[in-house]
Amino acid sequence: MIEQLLESDNQKFDYLAPLPTETDILVIGGGIVGSSLAYFLGRGGAHTLLIDRGEINREASGTNAGSFHFQIALHQLTSSDAADDVDRLLTEVRLHTEAADLWKDMETELRVDLGVHETGGLMVAETDEELALLYTKQKIEAAAGLETHVLTGNELMDFAPYLAPDLKGATLCPREGHANPLLAVPLILMRAREYGVEVRTQAAVTSIEKIHDNTGSWFKVETSRGVVRAKRVVNAAGAWAEKISELVGHSLPTHSEGLHVNVTEPREHVLTPMLQHIGRRLTLKQTANGTFIIGGGWPARPELQPRRYSNFWGSAAGNAAVAVRVMPELADVRLIRTWSGVMAFMNDLSPIVGESRAIPGYHVCIATTGFTLGPMMAQLLAESMLDANSDRIPLEYAVDRGLSVFSR
Amino acid sequence: MTDVDVAVIGGGPGGLAAAIVASNAGLRVAILEERATLGGQIYKRMGKGFHVDAQDARMGSDYNKGAKLIAAAESSGANIMTDCTVISVDSHTIMYSLAGEHVKEMSAAKVIVSAGAADRAVSFPGWTLPGVITAGGAQSLAKSQRISFGSRVVFAGSGPLALAFPAQLAHLGINVISLLEAGPAPRAGDLWKVAKAYRGNLHLLRDAAKYRAQIFKHRIDVNYRRIVVRAEGHERVERVIHAAVDSDWNPIPGTEKSIEADALCLGYGFVPSIETLRLFGCEFTVNEDLGGPCVVIDEECRTTAPDVWAVGDGAGVEGVYVAMSQGKIAALSAIHELRPNGTEGITVREINEGIARERKKITQKRALVGATKRMYKFGEGAYRLATPDTIICRCESVTLDNIDLAMQFGADTNSIKAMTRAGMGLCQGRNCQRQIVHRIHENAGIPVDQIALSTPRFPLRPVTLGSVADASVESDKFFTPVEEAQS
Numbered sequence: 001m002i003e004q005l006l007e008s009d010n011q012k013f014d015y016l017a018p019l020p021t022e023t024d025i026l027v028i029g030g031g032i033v034g035s036s037l038a039y040f041l042g043r044g045g046a047h048t049l050l051i052d053r054g055e056i057n058r059e060a061s062g063t064n065a066g067s068f069h070f071q072i073a074l075h076q077l078t079s080s081d082a083a084d085d086v087d088r089l090l091t092e093v094r095l096h097t098e099a100a101d102l103w104k105d106m107e108t109e110l111r112v113d114l115g116v117h118e119t120g121g122l123m124v125a126e127t128d129e130e131l132a133l134l135y136t137k138q139k140i141e142a143a144a145g146l147e148t149h150v151l152t153g154n155e156l157m158d159f160a161p162y163l164a165p166d167l168k169g170a171t172l173c174p175r176e177g178h179a180n181p182l183l184a185v186p187l188i189l190m191r192a193r194e195y196g197v198e199v200r201t202q203a204a205v206t207s208i209e210k211i212h213d214n215t216g217s218w219f220k221v222e223t224s225r226g227v228v229r230a231k232r233v234v235n236a237a238g239a240w241a242e243k244i245s246e247l248v249g250h251s252l253p254t255h256s257e258g259l260h261v262n263v264t265e266p267r268e269h270v271l272t273p274m275l276q277h278i279g280r281r282l283t284l285k286q287t288a289n290g291t292f293i294i295g296g297g298w299p300a301r302p303e304l305q306p307r308r309y310s311n312f313w314g315s316a317a318g319n320a321a322v323a324v325r326v327m328p329e330l331a332d333v334r335l336i337r338t339w340s341g342v343m344a345f346m347n348d349l350s351p352i353v354g355e356s357r358a359i360p361g362y363h364v365c366i367a368t369t370g371f372t373l374g375p376m377m378a379q380l381l382a383e384s385m386l387d388a389n390s391d392r393i394p395l396e397y398a399v400d401r402g403l404s405v406f407s408r
Numbered sequence: 409m410t411d412v413d414v415a416v417i418g419g420g421p422g423g424l425a426a427a428i429v430a431s432n433a434g435l436r437v438a439i440l441e442e443r444a445t446l447g448g449q450i451y452k453r454m455g456k457g458f459h460v461d462a463q464d465a466r467m468g469s470d471y472n473k474g475a476k477l478i479a480a481a482e483s484s485g486a487n488i489m490t491d492c493t494v495i496s497v498d499s500h501t502i503m504y505s506l507a508g509e510h511v512k513e514m515s516a517a518k519v520i521v522s523a524g525a526a527d528r529a530v531s532f533p534g535w536t537l538p539g540v541i542t543a544g545g546a547q548s549l550a551k552s553q554r555i556s557f558g559s560r561v562v563f564a565g566s567g568p569l570a571l572a573f574p575a576q577l578a579h580l581g582i583n584v585i586s587l588l589e590a591g592p593a594p595r596a597g598d599l600w601k602v603a604k605a606y607r608g609n610l611h612l613l614r615d616a617a618k619y620r621a622q623i624f625k626h627r628i629d630v631n632y633r634r635i636v637v638r639a640e641g642h643e644r645v646e647r648v649i650h651a652a653v654d655s656d657w658n659p660i661p662g663t664e665k666s667i668e669a670d671a672l673c674l675g676y677g678f679v680p681s682i683e684t685l686r687l688f689g690c691e692f693t694v695n696e697d698l699g700g701p702c703v704v705i706d707e708e709c710r711t712t713a714p715d716v717w718a719v720g721d722g723a724g725v726e727g728v729y730v731a732m733s734q735g736k737i738a739a740l741s742a743i744h745e746l747r748p749n750g751t752e753g754i755t756v757r758e759i760n761e762g763i764a765r766e767r768k769k770i771t772q773k774r775a776l777v778g779a780t781k782r783m784y785k786f787g788e789g790a791y792r793l794a795t796p797d798t799i800i801c802r803c804e805s806v807t808l809d810n811i812d813l814a815m816q817f818g819a820d821t822n823s824i825k826a827m828t829r830a831g832m833g834l835c836q837g838r839n840c841q842r843q844i845v846h847r848i849h850e851n852a853g854i855p856v857d858q859i860a861l862s863t864p865r866f867p868l869r870p871v872t873l874g875s876v877a878d879a880s881v882e883s884d885k886f887f888t889p890v891e892e893a894q895s
Contacts, residue, residue: 002810002827013816055818062826182826186817201818265834265870289829294873308863313496313503316866317511318881320873331874336834338865 001183004112005190013190015056015201019226023049023198025385026221026230028205028244031061032181032374033365034236035188036106040382042195049230050189050197051223053204053240057185060238063341064371065261065293066115066181067274067283068103070096070146071123071173072137086140091394093144099376103179106375112187115180119285120273122151122160124170124326130279131168137278138171148173162270164328176274178285181371188375200225208233208248210359217361219248232385234363236378239344241366248362252352252399256344258300258309262319265334266290275326282322292333294323300340309340345369353377353397354384364399412438412487414742415502415516417494417684420448421474421728422720423522424481425735429762430520431484433743433753438487438514440494440504442869446481447474448524449544450728455552468579477732495876496866497687500715503866510875518715518742521685522735523722525678525699528786529839531800531808532793534639535674543573543675556582558671562648563628564588564636565675567784568727572615573675575622586629586667588650590657590676590790591783593632601779608772612729635659637793639672648672657787676790678725679842685722686864688713694857696786697777698724700842701861708741708763709734717742730773733766740766791846800847801840803833811844812851819852821845821862831862834870 005013025041027034030052038050052058072089100118107114125131134150141148151159152169159172189199203223211220221228235244235252245252271286281296298315316338324331345368346352356362365381367373377397383390414430416423419441431437439446445453451474454460460467482488489504495511496503502514527542534540541549541557543565549555561584563574570591574584594602606613623630631650637659638649652663679699682692690711691704702724709717717738720731740759743751750756794800796809806828814827824830824844831837831844845859867876 002813005813015817055820055823057826058818058820058823182829186827262873262876263832264873311865313498313866314878314881317876317878321877321879321881324873324877325879331877332872334870334872335867335876336870337832337836338867339863340865 001113001115001180004183005186013193013199015199017200019051019200019203019223019228020049020198021227022229023047024230025049025232025234026051026219026228027234027236029236029238029241030056030185030189030199030201031059031236031238032057032185032188032371033061033238033367033378034234035185035192036375036378037234037236037365037382038197038199039188039192039195040379041385042192042197044382044386046386048192048197049228050192050199051203051205051228052201053224055201056189056199057182060342060344061185061371061374062181063339064181064259064343065283065285065295066178066184066371067285068096068100068177068179068372069121069274069276069283070100070176071121071148071171071276072140073123073276089137089140090144091396093141093146095376096372097144097146097175099373100175100177102376102379103372106188110187110191112191114184114187116177117179118175118177120172120174121176121276122163122170122172122273123276123278124163125168125278126166126325127279128168133278134169134171141173146173147175160273162327162329164326167326172273178274179371205244205247208244210248210361219361232361232363234365234381234385236365238366239342241344241364245364248359250356250359250362252364254344254346254366256342258340259295259343260298260300260311260315260319261293261295261339261341262316262323262335263337263339264292264294264330265336267292267333270329271327277322277326280322281319282326284323284327292323292330294319296322309342311338311340343369351377351397352399352401353381354393354399356399358400410500410515410517412436412514412516413746414438414518414520414739415440415514416486416520416522417497417502418448418522418524418720418722419443419446419481419488419490420522420524420720420731421451421477422722422731422735423448423520424477425732426520426522426719426739427486428480428484429736429739430743431486433739433747434751435743435746436487437484438489438516439481440492440502441488441490442493444491446478446488446490449547450474451477452548452551458553493869493871494684495868495871497684497868499688499713505871505875508872508875511871517746518717519688520717520719520735520738520742521688521722522718522720522731523681523684525680525721525725526838527674528676528679528699529843530674530676530790530793531798531840531843532637532639533795533798534641534645536799536802537639537641537645538643539641539645539670540639540672540674543569543673544678546577546673547573550577550580550582554580556580557673558669559583560585560669561671561673562586562588562636562667562669563673563675564590564648564650565677566590566786567675567677568616568780569675569677571619571623573673574628575619577673578626578628579622584626584628585669587623587631588634588636589630589632590635590653590787591632591785592655594783598780598783602776605772605775605779607775608769609776612776635790635793636672636674637664645670645672653787653789655787657789658792659789677786678721680722680724682722683836683838683864683868685711685713685716685718686861687866687868688716690716690718695724697781698726707767709738710741726773726777730770733769733773737763737766788846791843792850794843800843801828801830801833801837803835803839804829804831806830806840808847811847815848815851819848819854819859821848821860824848825862837862
């Protein structure tokens with residue numbers, strides 16, 4: 001897949017070239033949000049520079065499993081009854097399906113293979129209570145326009161003979177699938193460059209100052225590689241967005257977690273859909289390479305330095321136990337590596353997208369737990385930055401919505 | 409209380425020497441060895457089903473030295489766990505699997521890591537053809553099963569092992585037709601330096617003379633300052649193309665020659681097996697004379713990770729005698745920390761004298777290494793032999809041009825790994841990582857010791873999900889909806 005990067009124009013991707021001193025829009029953060037935003041802004045004719053303190057795509061955007069989860073998941077529920085959160089869930093389900101459409105559209109528009117596949121997804125239930133929950137959430141999903149079916153008994157076994165025979169049931173969502181998180185960002189940036197977007201890595205932001213002088217209002221952004229003058233700034237720094245906001249005097253309480261992922265040796269292809277669990281932490285899929293990627297929200301150590309979350313053995317063991325219970329033939333498949341990635345989110349679990357009212361010209365774009373939502377949130381913000389009359393951004397995503405500070 | 413006082417990871421000479429000392433001093437010791445038998449690579453036993461007559465002279469002196477060392481370990485009272493694969497380590501904790509069974513946990517007050525070394529992988533066009541084998545692989549086949557791997561064998565490499573291995577292989581009846589040593593032929597000055605370092609090394613010099621005699625006897629064609637630039641053949645090696653090299657092992661154009669052969673054995677030295685020590689969080693440095701990335705150890709072989717010692721080739725490739733001395737030093741040092749007043753088995757004075765004695769032996773061995781440095785220094789040219797379509801990561805079939813392409817997005821091992829999948833396969837980068845680091849060094853001009861290796865993660869060896877799975881971990885701590893965890 002990496003060969004696609006040669007398609008561009010065979011120029012070097014010189015992200016270490018000297019830092020431009022001036023730009024209309026400075027995007028901070030080289031993840032899926034920042035790169036999509038840079039692409040949409042560039043396409044819209046805005047002079048855009050994207051910077052990252054390290055390499056592109058090295059944090060949440062490049063260290064998640066690339067899954068598109070549309071079914072209502074465990075972590076979205078505040079109680080055992082999905083009906084308690086109907087309004088929020090309706091919005092989220094609709095949003096996710098739109099985001100999936102955008103991924104497909106982008107693949108067409110960018111003329112690259114982002115690895116988008118609609119494989120379908122199964123969310124399994126092991127107990128009667130969990131099965132009841134599947135039925136409840138299926139109704140909400142139907143109301144939101146997302147196609148899901150509850151499969152039980154022989155119907156489930158015929159569809160997915162690899163599942164443990166004692167499962168109570170599963171919902172099938174044909175639209176679920178995945179993209180390639182390792183190459184999406186580089187490929188999007190390759191096309192962004194064709195619109196004149198510049199990218200610089202190893203440029204850590206150390207200060208942001210809003211200046212008002214006879215040339216107007218602008219931001220003086222100091223980085224480890226020099227100073228940039230920008231008319232507008234976008235904070236797309238994910239788990240590090242709070243630190244960036246502090247520099248400009250903006251409060252942005254974000255929360256981040258380390259997540260554990262298990263990866264096996266490649267095996268003959270048996271599993272087409274993604275698997276999830278309504279009551280346990282499990283996501284499981286078999287990649288095109290034949291490896292099984294197993295995760296689902298098991299924690300990694302909450303260390304931010306040296307920028308990598310190390311793995312708990314307990315997460316590997318607990319995650320493996322759920323996976324083997326749901327798909328017994330995994331028991332003799334070998335685990336060959338583990339990784340961990342960071343996940344950033346706001347305390348109300350909603351994205352944060354838009355311009356700060358208190359600091360005009362300062363923008364934030366965080367998709368919240370969202371590889372899937374990244375390009376869509378970027379598109380919303382790009383639209384509003386390119387066209388002052390655009391107002392597609394939902395009010396719930398407002399940058400100054402008064403998020404309370406986390407207490408960990 | 410911990411399960412053991414001292415856990416020794418690795419049952420080669422360094423680990424065995426450590427375990428014997430610690431166990432004889434009265435400590436509770438466990439040796440965790442992943443192979444079915446003790447002895448490591450140098451003292452490797454015959455495989456299952458082979459019977460060896462103890463008096464059989466053909467087994468050679470290494471075999472007998474190994475047998476003695478193993479017997480001493482077995483009678484020391486240490487708990488010997490063979491077929492025991494270490495899957496993960498954390499502070500004072502080792503996760504291991506015995507004979508492929510479910511992973512268990514062992515707690516240890518002190519850990520001595522003697523993980524040994526692996527063949528240095530060198531990528532050149534044709535290195536993945538069947539019939540190309542590393543020296544260690546060839547030696548394992550020959551030592552444990554008496555299996556030959558070709559009928560016309562070319563041996564290419566450098567250093568003492570490029571002398572010892574062809575001789576050993578020829579002695580076992582393998583037809584080694586040609587030896588290509590990348591280093592220079594010994595000069596009178598080198599021999600004089602070697603002779604001056606005789607003290608404490610007579611047995612090594614005697615071995616070297618014996619190997620030279622073997623090579624002469626078997627009429628192996630010896631070529632100095634030549635390196636394999638290419639292996640060619642349809643479905644397996646048929647020809648080995650070699651060229652003259654400069655002092656940094658860069659091939660000199662116009663000097664190529666070809667040898668018809670059906671096997672090519674590569675011995676460009678060994679690199680320390682560092683994965684366990686990296687997972688412990690030890691600090692590392694780069695010392696190419698000792699095989700590349702080496703754990704930082706103090707005079708008593710302590711690493712920078714609390715209660716973790718590193719000995720033997722896994723702490724820097726210096727051979728069996730240094731390994732055994734280091735093993736003893738580490739054990740004595742651990743005993744002293746655990747029992748500051750000594751034990752019934754050993755007094756504090758004996759501990760200090762033992763450490764001093766072994767340190768002196770190491771100094772003598774290092775004098776000999778210093779004397780051969782001109783001849784045996786690794787040349788970076790070996791890492792410049794790959795062409796754009798040469799596979800660098802065999803597990804994931806990643807070629808050099810793709811690594812160069814990924815490098816444009818960041819001269820960083822993790823970034824290259826993510827974009828190309830190099831290092832994601834079964835060997836977890838053990839073979840390709842050094843080559844990639846060197847490529848970063850060449851392309852981006854970053855010194856090798858400033859290029860971070862990819863993030864260390866368990867499992868240290870592949871392990872079935874069934875033997876990792878532990879349903880009891882599903883505690884509330886993990887199984888908590890995200891929003892509850894926040895409040």
